[in-house]
Amino acid sequence: MRDPSIVLAGGGTAGHISPMLAIAEALGRLAPESRCTIIGTPDGLETRLVPRAGYPLRTIDKVPMPRRPGRDALRFPGRFRRAVEESKRILTEESAAAVLGVGGYVCTPVYVAARRLGIPVVIHEANARPGLANRVGARGAHFVGSAFEDTPLRSSQWVGMPMSREISEMGRMDSSQAAAARAEAREQLGLDPERTTMVVTGGSSGALNLNRAIASALPQLLDTGAQVLHLTGRDKAVTDEAGRPLTADGYVQREYLEGMHQAYAAADLMVARAGAATVCEAAAVGVPAVFVPLPIGNGEQELNARGLVDAGGALLVKDEHFTQPWIMRNIRPLLADPRLLLTMREHAAARGITDADERMAQAALSAAGAEAPA
Template sequence: MRVLLTGGGTGGHIYPALAIAKYLQRKEKQVEILYVGTERGLESDIVPRSGFTFRTIEVSGLKRSLSFDTIKTFWKLTKGIRQAHSIIREFKPDIVIGTGGYVCAPVLFVARLMGHLTVIHEQNVYPGLTNRFLSRFVHRVCISFADAEKYLSKYKQKVILTGNPRASEVIQVDKDSAHRAGTELGLDRKLKTVVVVSGSRGAKPINEAVMNMLEEVARQDVFQLLYITGKVHYDEIMKRVRDKKLDKARTILVRPFVYEMPELLSQTDLLIGRAGASTIAELTAMGVPAVFIPSPYVTANHQELNARWVVEHGGGVMIRESELTGKRLFDTVFSLVSNPQQLAAMSESSRTLGMPDALENIYRVMKELLTVTKT
C-alpha cells in the first residue's frame, strides 16, 4: 500500500496524520508512506524527526482582502499545484489523506483530478476552510465530532464519524510508565491532581488567572496543581512564584513542559486548558473531566464549539476567556474536586464521548475504498 499524507501548519493537523502513518505501519506488512507539507510549517521539523519521508510544496493561506499579498498567494498556489502534481505522479499513491491546513488544498485537489482515492479528516466541530472546500471533491470525509456533520450536510453521503486519531494513541499507556512519570513529576498520590496546560507557548490570560489563584491553592489540601506553563513563560512565572514564596508549597508543582502527557492524563482528575480538537480527543478517550477556556483567537471560534459539545454532554465546564479570573477559576476547580460523585459522573460522561478506536475506524474507511476500487 502506498499512502500519501498531507496536513500542516499546526500540531492539531500534523499529529493526527502521524498517528495514521504509525498505525498503518503496524497494520500493513508492506506500506510506503510519503508526507507532503510546507517548508515553513511545523511539519518540516516534526515529520522528519518522526522518521517519515517528507516533501514540500509552496502554498499559503488566502487573505480576506485584495492586496499584493493576495496576488502572491495565488502565484504560490499555482506553483504548489504544479509541485503537487509532480510529487503525486512520481509517488503513485494508492490513496491520499489530508488532515487539514492550507497545504491540503492543492494536494487533495490535484490527487482527485488525477484519479486517486482521496480522504480528509476534520478534527473540529466546525470544519476548517480548506476541508469545507475539499469536501465537495474527495471520496470520504472523516469527522471527529458528530456535530460536524451539520456543517457538511451537502456531502453527508460521504461523511463518516471516525473520531480523532489522537484518541487511539493516548489509551495505549501502561500502568508502569504512568506510575514512573507521576513519580518523576513529584505527584502526591494522596491528593487529587489538577493539571493546567496553557500550551507549548503559553497563554497569557490563563497564566494570569492561575497566578492569581496560587495562594488559595497553597492554603488547601484537597488537590495538587501541576502547572505546565509553556517554555516561553516558565522563567517569568517561576520568578513570580518565588516572589510569592510559593515555590515550596506542597500543593503546587510548576513545570515548563511535560513530554509524557498520555501518562500524566492517566493520573489526572481534572484538566484546565484550551479546547483544541486533539486535547478533547485525548481527554474523552481517557475520561478526564475539564475546565475549558477556549481560545477566542481561532477561526470561526471553533474551540468554543468544541468545548460546548463536551459541556452539553456533561464532560466538563467552560469559562470564556473574557470571564476568566483567578477567583472564578479557583472556585470552579475547588467545587469540582471537593465533590467526588460529581467528578466521577463528569469522568464517565467524558468517556462516553471518547472514540478510542478512531485509528481503526479510519483504517476501515481506507480499506473499504481500496476494496471498492479493485472490484
C-alpha cells in the first residue's frame, strides 16, 4: 500500500493525547507517505492539541457508558449506534487502512466501526489497569501494546509509553552528552549546574500536600548541599508567613514549566505524582523518583509505579504519608549520598523504553499492509 491512511482515535486528557501524537509523529518519520487523521470528541483537550500539532481532527459525540439505571441508560443504545455510524462514515471517507486507538470514550465506537468495516485495529494502553474501551477493543485486535509489563489486557505486548522525542532522546544519550544536557538545562532554569538537584512537581494543576510538605522540610533538604526546583502548579505558589513567595538559597520556585524535558534533564531526583506518562518518562530518562500517587481513584497510579519501585528505581508513598518526617527519613539521605542516587538511576534506566512511539507506528503500518523499511 503506497499511501496508507492511518486513523488514530483517542482524546479527553493529555494522558491519551500525548502518546497518540507521539505515535503520529513516528508514523511521519517511518512512512512519510502515510496519512494520519485523528478522531476525538468536540469538547476534549484534543480540539486544541491536535490542530496545534498539525493533524486533521474529526469528531464524534462522546458516549460514556452509564454507571446506573436512569435516563442516560435508556438513551445510551441509540447514542452509541449513532456514534458507530458516524465513525464508519469517517473511516470510509478517510479510506482508513488501519485504526490505532489509545483509549478514552471516543475509542469504543471507533473500534466497533472498524471491526464492522473489516479494518484492522491496533491498540496502545497507557495504564497498568486498562480502561473499558481498550478491553473491548483488544478482542480481535491486530496488535495490542502496553506501557507497563503486567497490564492485564488480552495478547498485549510490553512496548513502553510513546513520548516526545525531546524526552526519549535523553534516554539514548551517553554519559558525556547527558552531563552536557544536565548543565545546560540547569543554567536555563536558574540553577547551579554543579549541585545535586531535586525537581518537585504535582503536574500542571499542582498538588497542595506535596507543596506544603516540601516547604516544611526545605531547610533540611537544602542543608545537604542540594538544590530544589519546585514546580508548584498554576496559582499555587508556595508562600511564607507574610504571604510572599517562599525564597531560599538553592530553591527555585515556578508555577509551571512549558518544556518538561528540561526538568528531566536537570534532575538527579524527582518527586511527582504517578501518572503513567511520568512513570515511563522517568524510567526512559533514568531519573530516580519518589512517586506520590493521587489520593483519589481506585489505585491506578500506585499500579503504574509498582514495577519501577520493585526494580529499585523509585520510592512510593501515599499522599497522606508524604510529610516532613517521611521526607527526612527517606529523601534527605538520598540527596546527601550521591551513590544512592546513582544506584537508583541505574535501576530506573534498566526499565526504560525509549522507542515505544516507533514500535506502535510500526504495528499500525504492519496492520495496514505497509510495513516500514527496517
